Amino acid sequence: MSENKLPETIIFRIRRLAPRRAEKPSWGEYSVTYEPGMTVLDGLWQIKERVDSTLAWRASCRMGVCGSCGMFINGRPRLGCNTQISELGTAVVTVAPLPNFPIIRDLVPDLRPMFDHHTALSPYIIRDDVDEMERPTGEFYQSAAEMERYLQFSYCIKCACCVAACPTCATDSEYPGPMALTQAHRYNTDTRDDGFEHRQEVLANEAGPWRCHFAGECSRVCPKGVDPGKAIQLMRRELVADSFGLRHKTPVAEINVKPDGIERRPGIPAAPEPTL
Amino acid sequence: MIRDQKLWTWHLAAGMLILLLLGLHMAIMHLDSLVGIFNPAGGHAIDWENVAARSQSLFFMVTYVLMLGAALFHGLYGLRNILFELGPPSPLRQSLGWALILVGLGLFVFGTWAAWASYQNTLSV
Amino acid sequence: MLEAKGHPNRLGIFGWFGGGRWGPDRYLYSLHRLTGLGLLTYFVLHIVLTSSRALGQSAWQESMARVSGPIFVGGEFLVFMAFAFHAINGVRLVFAELGLGVGKPIEPVYPYKTVLDVQRPWVVTVLLLTGLLVLVGALDFFVWQ
Numbered sequence: 001m002s003e004n005k006l007p008e009t010i011i012f013r014i015r016r017l018a019p020r021r022a023e024k025p026s027w028g029e030y031s032v033t034y035e036p037g038m039t040v041l042d043g044l045w046q047i048k049e050r051v052d053s054t055l056a057w058r059a060s061c062r063m064g065v066c067g068s069c070g071m072f073i074n075g076r077p078r079l080g081c082n083t084q085i086s087e088l089g090t091a092v093v094t095v096a097p098l099p100n101f102p103i104i105r106d107l108v109p110d111l112r113p114m115f116d117h118h119t120a121l122s123p124y125i126i127r128d129d130v131d132e133m134e135r136p137t138g139e140f141y142q143s144a145a146e147m148e149r150y151l152q153f154s155y156c157i158k159c160a161c162c163v164a165a166c167p168t169c170a171t172d173s174e175y176p177g178p179m180a181l182t183q184a185h186r187y188n189t190d191t192r193d194d195g196f197e198h199r200q201e202v203l204a205n206e207a208g209p210w211r212c213h214f215a216g217e218c219s220r221v222c223p224k225g226v227d228p229g230k231a232i233q234l235m236r237r238e239l240v241a242d243s244f245g246l247r248h249k250t251p252v253a254e255i256n257v258k259p260d261g262i263e264r265r266p267g268i269p270a271a272p273e274p275t276l
Numbered sequence: 277m278i279r280d281q282k283l284w285t286w287h288l289a290a291g292m293l294i295l296l297l298l299g300l301h302m303a304i305m306h307l308d309s310l311v312g313i314f315n316p317a318g319g320h321a322i323d324w325e326n327v328a329a330r331s332q333s334l335f336f337m338v339t340y341v342l343m344l345g346a347a348l349f350h351g352l353y354g355l356r357n358i359l360f361e362l363g364p365p366s367p368l369r370q371s372l373g374w375a376l377i378l379v380g381l382g383l384f385v386f387g388t389w390a391a392w393a394s395y396q397n398t399l400s401v
Numbered sequence: 402m403l404e405a406k407g408h409p410n411r412l413g414i415f416g417w418f419g420g421g422r423w424g425p426d427r428y429l430y431s432l433h434r435l436t437g438l439g440l441l442t443y444f445v446l447h448i449v450l451t452s453s454r455a456l457g458q459s460a461w462q463e464s465m466a467r468v469s470g471p472i473f474v475g476g477e478f479l480v481f482m483a484f485a486f487h488a489i490n491g492v493r494l495v496f497a498e499l500g501l502g503v504g505k506p507i508e509p510v511y512p513y514k515t516v517l518d519v520q521r522p523w524v525v526t527v528l529l530l531t532g533l534l535v536l537v538g539a540l541d542f543f544v545w546q
């Protein structure tokens with residue numbers, strides 16, 4: 001439905017839950033005065049300002065980079081700030097909290113289960129040279145091609161839309177979910193990291209990608225194009241290849257050492273002094 | 277602890293084996309009018325003459341047992357996944373695992389007996 | 402680990418088959434799961450029924466007579482359809498879940514191309530081949546007798 005065809009008043013059906021006042025969630029209906037270009041988040045702000053100030057949700061950047069405003073909008077996990085009311089093509093916008101997470105209040109999910117799985121898969125660079133990590137003497141060398149192997153997966157904003165869309169996460173609390181698995185793969189493929197065996201200990205068991213059945217919905221709903229479905233299948237390939245001794249192991253990235261005996265050409269200014 | 281990764285890899289391998297063997301089985305059973313393979317007496321695949329002819333073949337006896345094992349493993353591992361995804365508590369999880377193994381072994385032994393016994397019986401006829 | 406508090410909100414088994422406006426690939430997963438369960442149920446009964454061949458010709462013919470009615474034939478055709486889909490989609494899944502045919506990591510540029518776009522031709526192939534196999538099976542079941 002184009003912007004011209006939407007009525008002046010859009011109905012927002014919002015799933016409400018006030019834990020101290022009600023035991024079960026209920027639906028509230030609110031009228032929003034529509035203006036072209038409004039996002040679902042704009043609609044929620046209008047309701048809070050003019051109709052019901054008790055409505056609660058998470059939001060921050062309002063431009064699709066912080067990952068706070070993940071919601072279940074018209075049957076699909078989306079970012080509230082990234083979803084134009086006009087793209088939904090209907091005069092009734094249904095907003096619910098992200099499924100597969102406990103609800104704290106109204107549209108606010110408790111994302112701790114997802115972050116617990118994330119932490120368990122060690123989403124950080126693991127290397128032997130702890131000294132260099134804590135007191136760096138130079139940069140790690142990484143080619144553009146090496147960076148491309150994980151760059152896409154590093155764009156994740158942890159909005160939890162993928163976990164909400166995953167059918168395994170609909171029932172299984174032990175399955176880490178697309179976000180945690182994608183971040184594990186992001187670090188496994190980063191040449192600066194040497195923690196593949198460490199993560200493998202966790203990934204070979206129930207906290208691994210083995211309960212993914214490639215429904216692909218995570219990739220479909222991801223607002224940043226991270227494509228977690230692809231990451232999980234690529235990670236499975238690596239894990240299985242490793243168990244058959246077929247994994248191509250790239251050496252861990254080394255410090256970029258300045259070559260000896262190189263003279264600066266006249267007229268080229270020196271680099272600024274390191275600040276750390 | 278049984279590593280899920282190993283079980284999953286075997287699940288895939290079993291699936292590929294089943295594709296071949298069950299594919300052949302389906303061709304024999306449900307494409308008998310079109311292809312008519314391994315039905316030496318003509319007619320339907322389930323006519324006793326054809327069943328007996330296959331039963332007394334060592335190739336079929338062995339491949340039936342292989343298919344039985346692969347299909348039982350593939351199917352029961354899938355069921356195990358479905359049941360475990362429902363989030364049963366840990367002690368129940370262990371019992372379920374063992375129950376599935378017992379059911380699988382029981383059916384495998386029973387099916388292997390049937391293949392072996394019919395091989396023996398039809399050979400002696 | 403911090404204990405999550407709050408009102409439970411998992412979709413549950415309902416989420417395996419629906420619960421949202423999902424894309425076609427997710428419904429393929431639902432169908433694959435459903436057909437797998439159907440095939441397993443049939444398989445267990447099949448093992449028991451066909452074991453009668455070990456007891457000789459009359460036992461075999463009696464078993465076959467018991468399942469020759471139209472409901473059984475119809476049911477068996479449903480099982481054949483389930484096999485056709487589960488097997489052909491299963492081949493696609495074996496390749497995809499081993500990381501083959503899923504594409505390479507790319508710089509995401511909106512509108513994003515995901516693994517689902519790479520898989521689209523294979524999904525269409527799976528559906529076409531399944532349809533073809535079901536058609537041939539239907540001819541054998543109901544026409545060429």
